[in-house]
Each structure stands twice: as structure tokens, then as C-alpha cells.
Amino acid sequence: MYTIGQFSKIGKVSTKTLRDYDKISLIKPSFVNPENQYRYYEKNQIKDILRINKLKIYKFSLDEIKQIIQDKSNETLKDLLQKQVNHITKEIEYSNNILLELKDSIEKLKKGDDIMTYKRIFEISTYTLEDTLVLSLRNRISMDNIGNLIGKVFENIYRNNLKICGNIMTLYYDEDFDETNADLEVCIPVNKELQNPAIKTRILKGGLFAHTTFVGPYSEIGEAYAELTDWISKNSYEITGAPFDKYIKGPESNCSPDEFVTEVYFPITKK
Template sequence: MYTIGEFSNIGKVSTKMLRHYDKIGLLKPNYVNPDNGYRFYTKDQVQIILLINKLKRYQFSLQEISNLIHNSNDNRTQLIKLLNEKVKNINAQIALYKFLLQDIEDEIKRLKNGGDIMPSKRNFEIKIDEQKVISVVSIRKTINMEEIGSVIGKAFQTIHENGLEPAAQVMTKYYDENFDPESADIEICIPVNKTIQNLTKDFGGFTYVHTTYVGPYSEIGEAYAYLTDWIKDNDYEIIQPPFEKYIKGAESGCSPKEFITEVCFPIRKK
């Protein structure tokens, strides 16, 4: 057997992380001395820690890794499925970085040609509509915003597993009063073609003001500011958290300059 220190060196994992794996049930020591609490690991567990390291490098979450290791029902098929999803996600990230590189190069050219450092101010068209009640599959979670793609993916997986079909654009609802991109309380909502008890929920039944923003998400704040000012200036009040509808995004393969997002605020007259 190996002590936790020896196993830490073998697996290139800190003892703190090994204790965390034990706590969440991912990898428990083979034996714990009842007198002093010392943890011991076996030779057979070396392959497990190496597998965990490999899957973490492939950007698997600890929950995904735990499901694979502890699920004896054809985990090979499940691993292939998850690996294909990772390939898809990584290719999407590569595409975004290519667009980002092009944007940076274009920005350098613009500045060299005398362009202003600050982005140009835009005018937005404001519309007021009624959001009818629709059925959505939703996932509410506090996440780092870089993880939003995986949450959307899980929502689509739920839709497909239950024989549903998406009926409109993906939406994200933002619950935080003070937005923190590293810890954002969001809800992904995907409209679907029918209602299923304990699976779908109602969305809508309110008046909302909205505008269309075209461009990268990093500059969408201008649309939020424009709408916030319009609401104040026209004696409305916000009655629910704002949400976004993704009309055209990364999945279309277009440049972030061409992303189309509908920014929406549920409102009522004061």
C-alpha cells in the first residue's frame, strides 16, 4: 500500500485534492487507519488516479468523471459520447479564438488609420411586446460565464432524452443584482414543443421592452445601458430579471461581429 504522500507523488495530485476526491466519493482510499486517520491507497488505484488526471485534462468535470468511473453500464459508450462532445466544444473554442484574432488585427488596423480608442456609440431601436406563456426546459445554476456552453448543452440533452423539440431561440435569464462573470446566477431556458409535468415550466405572461444588439457579447453592455435609460425616462419599472434571446451566435460559425442578441426587460408602468 501507499501512504497518501506517496500516492500524491505517484499521481501528481496534491494531498488536499486527494482528500477532496475522498470527500466527494470520486476516489476513496482503500484503507483508513481508525487510530490516526491515515489514508492508504493500493497499486490498483494508480490506474484510477491516472484516468482521473487524463479526463481532467480533457476538460471533464469531476461529476462527469465520477459518473464514468462508478457507472458499470457500458461506460465505454458513454465515454465515446462525452469525448465527441468535448471535441465539438474545443472546435467551437478554436473557431472563436480565430475570430478573436481577426478582430484584434482589425482593431490594430483601425487604430493605425486614426480610429478612436472608444467604441462608436450606437442608436438602438426600442420595441415593447407581450411575452406569451410558453413551455421551456430550464436549468438555473451559478456558474463562471465561460461554462455557459456546457449548461446549454445539458439543457439540449434533456430535451432530446425526453422526446422534445426546441421551439424557439435559447434564452438566458440573469438573476444577480450585481453581475459577477465568475459567479453568475443564470437560468438557461429553451422553448419546447410541448409541456411535460415536472420537466418543463411556464415562461412569460408579461410585457417586455427589448432591443436588438449586433456584435460580440463583450460589448453588449451598451444595449443594457440604452434599455435601462429608456425604462427610467418613460416611467416604467423592471418587474423580473432581464433575459437574452440568442438569435445568431457561435453555433452558426459566424464572426462575433455578426452575433445577434435580443436584450429584454420585463416591465410595467409605474
């Protein structure tokens, strides 16, 4: 048997962490001396602490690790591994998007271009959209984590054997936008209604929208929002709900951020 200090060195975790694991029944000592409360661990527990360490590297929470260890069938492990693959894939896509923008900005500066000057011309029109069945998730998150929310929607679609029937859309509900705490909803059109109470499909209401197409990196899409807001005011309309972006062409196309295509829609009505 190993003392808690010896087991700490073997498992490369602190004795405090081992005591915390004991409290939540993640890994408990095989024997506790009733006289002095010294904890002891057996050799066959080494594989358990090493497994916990590996799962922490995969960025699983302690609650998730406990579920994995308790499920001897490994079904929980398979599900959570796939969830984490989707999550990290979206993080990589988001980081790659930023990397592409950085490289593109460097090339523009080398050519003497001003990367902070915007000269786009927008064609704005009204457009009537039909009601659309979507699977969606709404949350208040940092914009840095939007890829994670998109990944969760895709995960729910695949897990429930739904078919994707359109482009990803993101609705923005805040009146005063907060990049670090944005109230947004990611929607993906699907082929059928889901009868799962935990994961719901809903109807995204159609109607009259002011619409334009933005070509360029996501960091500059505010230019399209400004043009749409001005156009709506000048043409005696008013905004009636949350605007949304529809992603037509993005990082998955392996193109420059200058070639990203995003449609922007504002729900409107005549004053």
C-alpha cells in the same frame, strides 16, 4: 507483484495519489502486508491505473471515474463521454468567439478604427410576448462558464427526446451584476412538458417587454442595456423582472462578431 513505489512509476502517479485512490476504493492494492502495511499491486491492475489516467485527461472527476469503472456495461462511460463532448464543444465555441473578436479588433486597428468607440443607433419598442414552455437550468456561475450551462440544457433536451422550438435565451437575475458569480438561467423553448422530477420544463411568463436588437460582439451588449434602461425611464415605465437575451445569430454562423445578432428584452409596466 509490484510495490507501491514500482506501481507508482508504472502508472505515472504519486504514491500519495495511490493511497488516496485506495481510501475511496477507486483502485485498491491486491495485497497489504499485515505486519508493515506495505501495499502491493498485480500486473492485471496496470490497465486499471492507465484507464484512470486516461479518464482524468478527459477531465472526469474521481466520482465519475469510479462510476465508470463500477459499470461493466459501459453505459455510464458512454453517457459521460457524450456529456464531456458537449461540455468541451461549448468551451471551444466560447474560445473561438473570443478569438474572432481579437482578430476583428486587430483588423480594425490596422484600418485606423477606434475599437472602443460605440456609435450604434437602437430602435426600441414595446413588445408583448406569449407564455413559452421551456426547459431551463438556473445557476450562479462565472460568465466564462455560460457555454457549459447552455450545453447541459441541450444535453437534457436530447436525452429526453424533446424538440427545440425556438432560440436560446439567457435571463439575468442579479440587481448588481457580478461577472464571476452571476445568477442566470438558460432557457430553450421545447415542444412538450417533461414529467421528469430531476429535469423540469417550466412556463416562461410572457407580458409586456421593452425590446431592441443588438448587432455586434457579446462583450459590447451593455450598450443595448444602457439604451433600454434610459428609454424605460424616459417613457414612464418600470422594470418588473429579469431581462433576457435571445441569441438569433452567433458563433455557430461562422461570421464576424460584428455580425452577431442578439435580441434584448426587459419586462416592463407603466408607472
